[in-house]
Amino acid sequence: MVEPGKIAPGFCLKDDTGKETCLKNFKGKWVVLYFYPKDNTPGCTKEAEGFTEKLGEFKKLNSEVIGISPDSVESHKKFKEKRNLKVTLLSDPEHKVIEEYGAWKLKKRFGKEYYGVVRTTYLIDPDGKVAHVWKNVRVKGHVEKVLEMLKKLSEK
DSSP states (O other), X not given: OOOTTSBXXXXXXXXXXXXXXXXXXGXXXXXXEEEOSOTTSHHHHHHHHHHHHTHHHHHHXXXXXXXXXXXXXXXXXHHHHHXXXXXXXXXXXXXXXXXHTTXXXXXXETTEEEEEEOOEEEEEOTTSBEEEEEOSOXXXXXXXXXXXXXXXXXXX
16 A cells, blocks of 8 residues: 555556656656546546646646546547546556555445445655545545645645
8 A cells, every 4th residue: 555655656657648657757746646437427527627627726836637547548538638638647457556556446336346446646745755645535625625735735
């Protein structure tokens, strides 16, 4: 499990254009790394739109917002175009990074058990250490909580 105070595990994944994006590319910046289940679903759309809406405020605080899901590069591309999203979306179809960050869990729905992404957000500091973790995220008000925590921690 990736916990606060530990170095965030490095990774390289493809973005919605097919270009490889690595966590190390953001050294010296804060990174909001959020894991979400699926493009174009109500909660995931609301979360991505929320981060896009506040992206200017995140950028002013020297931070990048990156979303990761098991969806394909093509799915991310369509999702971003359809919803006019400005956040970076990375594709992890084998869910290796999702698993490493502890966001791939056994879920229950309508009496059936299956593995999938549990909405989780990590705030990574400019030195690459995990500063804060939100597990089992509820979308409503989440973006504001992340922004608030970023403001608090970046003032130190």
